[in-house]
Amino acid sequence: MEPDTPSAPPVVAVVVVHDPGDWFDATLDAFARQDYPNLRVLFLVVDDVADSDTASFESIDERIQHRMPGSFVRSIGANVGFGSAANEVLRLVEGDNGFFLICHDDVAPEPDALRILVEELYRSNAGAVGPKFVDWDDPNVLQAVGLGMDRFGEIDPVIDVGEVDQEQHDGVRDVFVLPSAYLLVRADLFRELGGFDPVIEYYGEDTELCWRIHHSGARVVVVPSARVRHLGQLRQRRPDLRHGQLRARHRMRSVATLTGASRLPARSVEMVLLTITELVVGLFTARFGQAWNSFRALVGLVPRTPALIARRRQVKPIRRVPEREVYSLQEGGSARLNSYLRSRETSTYVGDGVQVRRWRQSATAPVVAWIAVIVGLVVGGRSFFDGGLPPVGEFLAFPDSPRQLLSTFLSGWNPNGAGATSPNPTGWATLSGLSVVTLFRMGMLQTVFVLGLLIVGVAGVWRLAAVFPSTRARIAALLVYALSPLVSGAMSSGRLTVLVVYAATPWVLHLVRRASGVETADALSAHSDLADGVVDLAPRERIRRTVATALVLAVAVAFAPVMLPMAVLVSLVFALGTLLARGSTATAAWSLVTGLGAALGAAVLNVPWITSWTWEGIVGAPPVGEAGLGIVKLASFEIGRTDFAALALALFLPVIAAVLLARAWRLTWAVRSALMVLVFGFLAVLADRGSLPIDAPEAGVLLVPVAVGLAISAAAALAAFDLDVRGGNFGWRQPLGILSSIAVVVGLAPGLGALADGSFQTPTTPLARLLDASLPDSSSAGDYNVLLIGDPRLLPVPATDYRDGVAWAIIDDGPLDVRDRWMPPSNAAAELVTTALDEMAATSTLRAGRLLAPLSIRFVVVPEFDGVASTVNDPLPLPEGLVASLEDQLDLVALRPGLPTLEAFENRAWLPTYAQLDEAGVAVSDSAGAEVLVRADLSASAPVFVGADQLSTASDEVTAGVVHLGVPFDETWSLTVDGTAIEPRRAFGETTAFDVPAAGLGELRYESSTFRWFAVLAQIALWIAAIVVAFRVRVSVGRRAPLLVADETLIDLTDSALPALVDPGFSSDSFPSVVEVGAASDAPDTDSVDPPERDPDQGTDQEDGVSP
């Protein structure tokens, strides 16, 4: 359809349409009512046949033609993004006369909107003009009146969220950015600029275009008298997009390609610094996701450098004005930082059946609280920063090289204990990967890792406490969790497992509640007794969040298997709490399903390691010789050294108070947290008394959910005091609320006091260090193992239970490192050791050293004091008869000079780990049983392959006879002598030996099975799949689908007549056929504009302002 020759300049409206909703009819009606006389409308319809959920082209075409007969409607096939789709106008429209009106499909302009824009464009001699956007449903609420932008590409929305239109922004003015939802641009300019940047699919295409318009010298002007309603629900319409990542990526691209060459180096440095700052601040303000997106986008620029350079070359010709002039149009400082500093941020809250966006209470108080927490942590652990973490408890040193850690993980051989072919812990690979963070400096990584667990845990509670739209409440939760005596106790005793659980539990809870749809409730809906702010989640999103939970849980499980049952229990308690608080049954069910699903997922992600688990391995060595802390110590989290820990009992007052005071969702959370305290408190007490029918995790682990419960209870109590008590009639509620606040303060005292020491009172001479110092290195005497035996609380590595209060563990002759904290695989070594101990305990022999010889146990060590659980002033009793039994043995000799902290004995009957048996050994090595061993004096055997391990091939001269390996029998060890392979066989019934027929050069190696490699690859694939699902990673494969629009000319503007008078105030002379380029130099000083704060979540380049 070609209209009659108009009197006004021609305008071609380009509307990109994608699966429109019911509102699209209103859009069509609005376009149909435009009073502009020379408007042609081109609808470009995304017709993605691959997506069966989208409306078909035919149905959309029918709707358009029904309301706007004569419109141009074309299919563009697959969705290539808004910018690329809109650029089709350059192909479909011939000629440069007139204007292009770029439109989303969810706008409804007022009838005169286009006419006013065209008039103002002429009047202002602008290159692009845009209207005032108002809310679709409530036109009195402003959405955008032009946008500001800082030099980092950050958008300043100029107006506040929910700001009512009182004509306060109605002056025509230059702006830096106009939203692309309804943007009038000169056709010649748009064509010269090449349209939108085709790389930018969504988010930022308007920013980039307007930036280039500024470079071209044209003005960008907002005309508020033109009003357009805008729906803008891109997040809802396109849940598949990574909105935050796209926004950040395109922002970075725009800055990289459009910043002038002279300013680019400095800008790059600024961007790096700003991003790092953003990361740090984001970590403390629950905005880490945004900061992470910025970081990813910044890093992502590096591989895209060639493309960026090419783009800069493309843009260069249109740089017609000096860079400083464009720079002067941008806002000073950082728009994002400004929003922080002004404490003006918004967040989405769930009301009674609706979601609303409101101001957050405060943005600076959390920063201050977080800074206080970080400073506290730095002060509390200050001695660790220069001296490193002492090897207390599980704080064993990390290996020198991450490669070593990775190699050990990849190997099929687990060297822990006596060693065995067994899947290795996922945590080894994880730690190896984490070493990137500290540039492979493992010592630093250990400190960062341990202290980082505290930060991660506290951050988890901070995120979890986001269910309270109250800054005070969140800070209370933050401080209660951060300053729990559990932290100082775990740090002082080196309980890495407790710290891992401490870090993971709040995150699991947070992710479970999110996967259940529980979001932050709207404070203003308090009166409605809303049990939870629940949102309906699409199945795909629910699955994604469950997978994310599984991923977090899997990482935790990689370090602390006990986290698996803990996560299930936590989910169960969450569900029970929901039901008890009469919350939604669906929420309860989903939380349980999510917890179980996440646990299952985490278990799968830890395959094949999980196949080697035992219940003992999961819960850790049982607390034999029961700790017997008692309820008071348990309730005050006194699992380690913490002075005045009893004051922490005050934290239990808010648990009851919150249930008494709270209403609505605060009550729901109060009940959940109280149940968390109650259930896990019960478990801790019962475990402490040894009353549970199964082995339970140590008290510290069970107390973590209690600490989380206390933190959330404190938050609920304070939130209830703020919303439900304050301002009411005076009664018992006010004093109780005040008492709760005081109790929180009192309860924080022990944790605060624990920071004074600077090392959380960790012992200065840890047992692991003494052990390492008192035992000789592997030498020409051969490699050896050490048998640790005693109270499991004193053993520096996970131990196997022997009998009440006695456990044992085998370590090798190297220094202890973090790998040793994982439970060794169970194997035949246990039987050998148990037999030896049994015989010794029964005084059945005084030659127990010979029984231990095949496992190459050269030293037997009984720890007495570790400076934590057992001190000189408060010693743990040594197991009765243990030292005496060891002293009895004729082949065990006490090590001299002795150390006051341990009893060490050398086994004079020991056999080196790799040994050439002497004649006596050869004679009995094919026999089995303690009766044989006890008669065999193997001490004359000679060491070979000294220093060999499973990671490399060891070579040594061997003689005819038997080469014995002090490891449980394993066929994957191989020995070749002068190239001839020798089959391994069992020795002494349990260990490995090779019968060497003739002397020669032997080569000993361990060969991981092919299955191991498949297992590792499968595990990697599983992790990648989980990451892809959880983080919605999309990888572009193949070429982008071409547009389906045929190469045709729909509209020809070449011969358009001069514009007619469209406004009584203007003559036809006012409509030059060609607008003079470079007329934008009189742009107003943007500094004079007072841009209102912007909510980064809103993104009006606009996150909700872009149509798909």
Next chain:
Amino acid sequence: MNRRAIPALIVVSVGFAALIAVGREQPTVAEPFFATPTGAWMPAVNDNTALTGSWFCPGVPANGEDGVGGEVVVANRDDEQLIGRFTILTPDGVGASETLVVEPWSRTTIDVDAFVTTPFASVVVEIDGGRGFVEQRSQHPAGDSVTPCADNTSDEWYFADGFTVDGSIETLILTNPYDDAAVVDLVFATEAGESTPAAFQGFTILPQSVEIIPIAELGARDEPVIAVKVAAERGRLVVGRAQHYLGGGRLGYGVTLAAPALRDQWWFADGEAGEGITETFAIYNPTDDDVQVDVVFLGIPIEAELDNITVDVPAHQVIVYDPAADEGSTLPPGRHAAVLSTLAEPSVVVERILTRPAGDSVATSVVMGAPPRIDGYVASRWHLGIGPLVPAPAALVVYNVDNGDGTVTVEAVGPGGPSAVPGLTDLPIGAGQVITVDLVDPAVLDRELIVGSSNRIFVERLLPRGDGLAGTSGSWALPASGN
């Protein structure tokens, strides 16, 4: 209050109340346990299956003089051949180390002085399977002496008695069977009090060697009683004592094993009052607390009324209790048993010194008391690896601990195994009664013997001193470990 809160409040309140109720009592702290401390009992024959049995003999003289020597007897109480090893330790180290074989139901004798010549030598015997036991016989012109070997080492040893009157010679034999040196402290207590000679504080006993300490070197000459405490600062050892009585009312020779621990009860099966018989008890309290020791004589006629006897033993003191000197406790003539006990913690060690007429002379035997096992166990079966070589009247003294009547049977172990000895079967023994058993039947001479009873019993043996000497030398048989 919100109605939603009511059920939650009830659950939470009740839950916390229950939690406090459950947790208010401090849980009992289980003491970690590995094994019952060894060495707190007397040497015993192991009835349980064992991998190896290790025996440490306190030492025999082997100086090469005529009539002086010693032997170790390894008895096999099983129907399978025993294989073992023995090591002879001397002050110069290992004197010999050999493998030994003991046929079923048989004994093997190690003639120590045939291997080494040294003032004293100790023998360590290790038996595979553990089904055997070991005793030693010291041979001396002043009389032979038999004593069981220790079945374990210890880091402390005690003697309550010692005697150097009239030139009597007392020698301590300290044996370190380990590969590591032992460092020990010696404490002596005489009537003058306790002393800790500097020369014997922290002195070293070399690995696998014997240290011989003549008590006279301590300056304790003409002492009627010398108690000894040997405490190892480092290592473990075995302590024996050789005593050659030359006057002061005592004559004879004996080598005995020290007590490896202090106890609160010490039992004696043999005891006798009568003309020319002197019986005293040396009670040593090396602890820091004074204790009272009750002395009870058992197996005496019911009509004999004795006062309650309580002996005060001050800390670090040794006291000699002489019943004959106690006017209120005149023992009736004849055999009796005795128990000396304290209500205090295990804190004393007691030896009985019994001197009986022997022909024209006297013969003195000093026997360490027998404690019940830590768990109160008293054996009903006792073993003798070394019995009389010649007919010996009243060679066994048996005391029935129980309050019921019972029987006693003596079995001799021959090639076919144990067999009851005619005439020595089902010998009646009354409740709390002491009986003596004559070993005169040729079937019991030079045999391993087993004394069994239907009741719990203590068994002492009185063996002829040999070399035509009159009189006997007393020593304990070895109780069966039971179970």
